[in-house]
Amino acid sequence: MEKQLESQGLSRRKFLKVGGGITFLVTAVGLPALVFKKGELAESKQISAWVHLSSDGTVTIYNPASEMGQGTMTALAAIFAEEMDADWSKVKIENAPVEPEIYGIGWGGERGGSMLTVGSRSVSGHFNNLRQSGAQARYALLSAVAEKWGVDRKELKTDSGLVFHPKSNKKITYGEIVEFVKIPESVPEIPDSDLKNPKDFKLIGRDYQRYDVPFKVDGSAIYSGDIHVPGMVYAAIVRSPVNGTQPELKNETAIRGIKGVLNLVSLEHGIGVVASNMETALKAKAMMEITWNGDPKAKSHNSQDAYEEYEALSKSSQTGSIVAQSGDLNRELPKAQKTIRADYKNDYIYHAQMEPLNAVAHVKADSAELWVGTQAADGTRNDVANHLGLDFKAVNLHTCYLGGGFGRRSMTDFVIEAVDISKAVNLPVKLQWTREDDLQYGAFRPISLQKLEAGIDQNGNINSWKHVVVGTGGGLLGSGADIPFYDIPNKLIEVRNIDHGVRTKHWRAVGHGPNKFAIETFVDEIALEQKKDPYQLRRELMKNHPRELAVLDKVADMAKWGSSVPEGRARGIAFAERSGSLAAGICEISVDRSTGKIKVHNIWGSLDGGVVVHPANAKYQMEGSLVMGLSSVLFESITFKEGQVEQSNFYDYPILRMEDAPEEIMLEIIPSTEKPTGIGEAGLPFMGAIISNAFAALTGKRLRHMPFTPEKVLEVLAS
Amino acid sequence: MQYSFILNEKPVQVTAEEDANLLWTLRERLKLTGTKFGCGVSLCGACTVHLDGKPVKSCITPLSQAVGKKVTTIEGLSEDRSHPLQVAWIEEQVPQCGYCQSGQIMQAAALLAENPNPNREEIIKHMNGVLCRCGTYLRILKAIEKTAQKV
Ligand code: FES
Ligand code: FES
Numbered sequence: 001m002e003k004q005l006e007s008q009g010l011s012r013r014k015f016l017k018v019g020g021g022i023t024f025l026v027t028a029v030g031l032p033a034l035v036f037k038k039g040e041l042a043e044s045k046q047i048s049a050w051v052h053l054s055s056d057g058t059v060t061i062y063n064p065a066s067e068m069g070q071g072t073m074t075a076l077a078a079i080f081a082e083e084m085d086a087d088w089s090k091v092k093i094e095n096a097p098v099e100p101e102i103y104g105i106g107w108g109g110e111r112g113g114s115m116l117t118v119g120s121r122s123v124s125g126h127f128n129n130l131r132q133s134g135a136q137a138r139y140a141l142l143s144a145v146a147e148k149w150g151v152d153r154k155e156l157k158t159d160s161g162l163v164f165h166p167k168s169n170k171k172i173t174y175g176e177i178v179e180f181v182k183i184p185e186s187v188p189e190i191p192d193s194d195l196k197n198p199k200d201f202k203l204i205g206r207d208y209q210r211y212d213v214p215f216k217v218d219g220s221a222i223y224s225g226d227i228h229v230p231g232m233v234y235a236a237i238v239r240s241p242v243n244g245t246q247p248e249l250k251n252e253t254a255i256r257g258i259k260g261v262l263n264l265v266s267l268e269h270g271i272g273v274v275a276s277n278m279e280t281a282l283k284a285k286a287m288m289e290i291t292w293n294g295d296p297k298a299k300s301h302n303s304q305d306a307y308e309e310y311e312a313l314s315k316s317s318q319t320g321s322i323v324a325q326s327g328d329l330n331r332e333l334p335k336a337q338k339t340i341r342a343d344y345k346n347d348y349i350y351h352a353q354m355e356p357l358n359a360v361a362h363v364k365a366d367s368a369e370l371w372v373g374t375q376a377a378d379g380t381r382n383d384v385a386n387h388l389g390l391d392f393k394a395v396n397l398h399t400c401y402l403g404g405g406f407g408r409r410s411m412t413d414f415v416i417e418a419v420d421i422s423k424a425v426n427l428p429v430k431l432q433w434t435r436e437d438d439l440q441y442g443a444f445r446p447i448s449l450q451k452l453e454a455g456i457d458q459n460g461n462i463n464s465w466k467h468v469v470v471g472t473g474g475g476l477l478g479s480g481a482d483i484p485f486y487d488i489p490n491k492l493i494e495v496r497n498i499d500h501g502v503r504t505k506h507w508r509a510v511g512h513g514p515n516k517f518a519i520e521t522f523v524d525e526i527a528l529e530q531k532k533d534p535y536q537l538r539r540e541l542m543k544n545h546p547r548e549l550a551v552l553d554k555v556a557d558m559a560k561w562g563s564s565v566p567e568g569r570a571r572g573i574a575f576a577e578r579s580g581s582l583a584a585g586i587c588e589i590s591v592d593r594s595t596g597k598i599k600v601h602n603i604w605g606s607l608d609g610g611v612v613v614h615p616a617n618a619k620y621q622m623e624g625s626l627v628m629g630l631s632s633v634l635f636e637s638i639t640f641k642e643g644q645v646e647q648s649n650f651y652d653y654p655i656l657r658m659e660d661a662p663e664e665i666m667l668e669i670i671p672s673t674e675k676p677t678g679i680g681e682a683g684l685p686f687m688g689a690i691i692s693n694a695f696a697a698l699t700g701k702r703l704r705h706m707p708f709t710p711e712k713v714l715e716v717l718a719s
Numbered sequence: 720m721q722y723s724f725i726l727n728e729k730p731v732q733v734t735a736e737e738d739a740n741l742l743w744t745l746r747e748r749l750k751l752t753g754t755k756f757g758c759g760v761s762l763c764g765a766c767t768v769h770l771d772g773k774p775v776k777s778c779i780t781p782l783s784q785a786v787g788k789k790v791t792t793i794e795g796l797s798e799d800r801s802h803p804l805q806v807a808w809i810e811e812q813v814p815q816c817g818y819c820q821s822g823q824i825m826q827a828a829a830l831l832a833e834n835p836n837p838n839r840e841e842i843i844k845h846m847n848g849v850l851c852r853c854g855t856y857l858r859i860l861k862a863i864e865k866t867a868q869k870v
Contacts, residue, residue, distance in 0.1 A: 068816055071815070213808075218793060228747075279738055283738065353852055355755070401816070403817070404818060624815055655850060657856075658856045661857055
């Protein structure tokens with residue numbers, strides 16, 4: 001049976017290997033597509049491809065983004081195949097080689113940026129380029145057929161892998177064209193008017209299966225930990241429990257004496273042990289006795305005290321960085337008829353991707369070969385090259401499936417470790433992090449305190465809005481703090497940061513998780529205070545924003561907001577945007593008042609993601625992000641004591657299990673012709689607020705500190 | 720040391736250390752990498768395989784415990800993704816990152832072998848030990864329920 005392999009690494013090698021087909025190449029940023037035949041490729045330099053066509057009709061499309069579960073390898077290929085008019089049943093998808101000048105995108109979607117797969121930007125960023133490249137591939141095929149048949153190219157039509165000439169009734173399959181296709185001098189940029197009319201789309205906006213799914217039901221999908229290289233040895237590392245401390249191994253002789261231990265490698269932040277097998281590497285790691293030296297900043301960090309520091313900083317006269325500002329808040333807020341204030345908190349949380357970090361590295365004298373599941377394909381290649389003092393081209397990175405990324409795999413720390421160890425022992429190395437390593441040496445979504453203040457005018461309208469986010473993690477704190485869709489005349493939104501010296505990182509939806517929790521809970525509190533329905537209050541605030549309003553109305557309609565709810569249950573509503581997508585949610589919950597356990601029965605969600613390339617998968621991404629969001633809201637908390645993470649594995653850092661999944665999730669996508677926006681995180685940000693709002697509706701008490709663990713719930717109920 | 724057992728219906732012999740464990744033997748010595756490492760302490764289920772038909776967490780199973788027994792991994796569940804659960808998993812498009820899914824399917828297969836028609840509560844109870852960070856639980860439930868109805 002066909003097995004799913006990792007990408008073949010550098011493109012040139014791959015092109016030399018392929019037989020019986022042609023590869024459509026783009027030579028450089030923005031230049032037109034060319035068509036190459038096998039044999040002509042040996043000489044080709046610095047070029048790379050989007051598609052390879054075989055004489056048997058197989059169409060191999062190269063995937064420029066990391067596949068970490070979000071399904072974009074399928075969606076991106078579908079965009080290309082749509083315009084190429086390929087037969088989808090003959091499409092294969094392979095990871096593109098690491099060549100950002102071809103496969104990268106800039107933040108505005110321009111060609112040739114980075115291959116970094118973050119921020120739900122894959123489909124939105126690649127959409128236009130892939131349509132164009134697919135159309136150019138089709139153009140090249142049509143030109144070849146037109147010449148062969150002696151007809152005008154414009155008289156030719158295509159239909160899923162078939163070219164036909166209606167006048168003469170001639171037909172030919174794409175595979176058959178491989179025989180005679182020639183390289184056109186150039187292929188022009190296809191004008192938008194010659195791209196497919198969306199009403200003729202066969203893939204975009206339709207339902208089809210994900211390409212990767214079959215490989216994920218029989219164990220054949222290859223993650224980096226699944227790689228075996230001849231002569232490979234195993235490595236594990238003990239890392240600084242407090243960020244910035246340095247190790248001193250106390251029992252080196254004993255460790256070296258363990259049967260199967262091959263070597264020890266000193267790193268700045270830890271000690272690696274290399275062994276002939278995995279069990280020995282892990283056992284030796286567990287036996288190391290290390291003294292940690294140094295007195296880094298992180299040592300004085302106690303996360304539960306941090307909220308007091310944030311409170312103090314929020315009161316200082318020093319202003320932080322402004323996220324958004326309008327009107328004159330400082331003038332208007334004091335004049336308010338009524339002022340409403342509330343504080344919200346969120347603890348650090350951990351990515352907990354199911355696949356603990358790992359990498360396979362083989363560093364040789366003047367090159368390096370790597371197998372990694374990474375969100376940063378070119379970033380990894382570049383970091384490794386720079387670290388080793390090699391040319392980028394001397395680093396051959398094979399990209400593998402990711403067992404979850406969520407931001408953690410956009411870092412390259414774990415790859416550099418594998419490289420350092422491989423270099424030290426001069427052998428191919430599989431570096432495996434344990435779950436404890438992955439958690440304790442994590443890089444967390446920041447803790448923060450959110451101070452919100454609203455001024456209500458004499459007409460009962462929100463006239464002023466002040467939001468101060470205080471936390472750690474700098475730029476990670478501000479995302480999602482702005483509320484451009486709520487028309488409030490005087491606004492000041494600001495971020496203040498304290499660096500605690502601990503590691504923080506983007507976590508699915510970044511600051512949108514905490515910030516939308518605070519904002520959307522606060523809106524609910526204002527509504528209750530003003531004796532308004534929270535749905536209606538949001539409608540008033542966004543009355544000049546029809547797209548947002550439609551999303552909110554949709555979810556209210558789906559859940560029949562305002563209709564009666566079973567005894568002992570209540571509902572909460574919220575709205576949030578992320579990566580350009582608009583989403584609204586409603587949940588229905590109950591609470592066990594003796595245990596403090598919240599049960600989420602149902603969630604309704606609506607989404608406007610512009611043109612949705614793969615609706616079934618888009619809904620599924622939203623479902624997944626809702627569930628992951630729910631997990632973070634109910635259970636997850638990382639705490640630091642004197643700089644050391646207090647949790648270590650799933651017993652003290654529980655993530656949501658099946659028993660706590662909602663009974664039902666109902667989602668709808670709003671049809672749109674607007675440009676696509678990012679979907680993979682859109683369901684997550686409103687989760688904190690819909691639960692807090694439902695809880696308030698049910699109990700009259702307010703949850704303002706995530707996670708809403710049973711202990712916190714009991715405390716709030718007793719207050 | 721020599722260890723002999725039946726792996727996916729074929730006898731195998733492995734030479735390994737005394738403290739060899741089943742998970743790493745499958746993955747590293749036998750190169751059957753469908754079985755995954757998630758936590759190492761029986762908390763996530765990513766490493767679930769069948770030992771004489773019963774689901775076990777291979778990460779905490781010493782290799783010596785497999786001696787003389789039948790071990791079934793995801794690779795041995797069917798030759799061609801034709802196990803009814805694999806079929807349902809594809810129909811329902813269950814996997815996202817996919818990393819937990821071998822464990823999910825093996826855990827579910829053990830349930831259906833014993834109780835071909837479990838109710839929702841029984842499924843949840845049986846499946847609760849297998850974590851999925853991507854949030855595929857409702858699809859897993861649906862795929863199992865669908866399979867159960869067919870069996
Ligand atoms: S790896 Fe065995 S239960 Fe998690
Ligand atoms: S599919 Fe990713 S952990 Fe389950």
